[in-house]
Amino acid sequence: MTHAPTDGLAAAACLFHGFSDPSRIAILRHLALGEHRVVDLTAHLGLAQSTVSKHLACLRDCGLVSARPVGRATVYSLNHAGALMNLWSAAEELLELTGDAVTLCPNHGTDVEVAG
Template sequence: MAMTTTEIDEGVVDEPEALSVAALLFHGLSDPSRLAILRHLTLGEHRVVDLTAHLGLAQSTVSKHLACLRDCGLVASRPEGRASLFRLAEPEATLEVFGAAERLLALTGDGVALCPTSGLESS
């Protein structure tokens, strides 16, 4: 789904396949633990053990979320000894998404938090 902050291709706005892929990306970002991991990775590469210590999450939880983020193409890893170092796959784009989300949240105020259907599956 090729969208920039200044333009949206009208031919793609309602294309089901492109919307499905975008929805999957946003689903990958929808978990608070995954967001915390991504935010922490904006500081640089980290091992799972570092992330568990910094975020107070169990190793299995961090590993599960890193696998999801890797499958979504949001993080990458490289081996270092017996461990792996994880990093943002696309740091600039990820920072842009975080910035855009912060701007949107500032504009909507508490509207998102108060949304009665937030987190509910659509039928």
């Protein structure tokens, strides 16, 4: 049985999709500092509560964060913090190497209009 070149890449694509929103990256980077409640994240990041909650649900579904109840609140923390820090480091190195090319990409760059 032969395998298509993309076999096994769907999970990687899903993982990187989890990083495709600047708010999710900001939340992950802030959780690297320690556990936080939604109210803490909204205050620190200047994001709406609904935005933070939506992105935390996505990150939790992806297995990147965990939640635990503390009284009436829920506290969120990173899963696999060391691996995530390694990924940030590799991403920063790659961004240094590519310079502005990634932001100028006609499909995903910063000047691309987002539909919807």
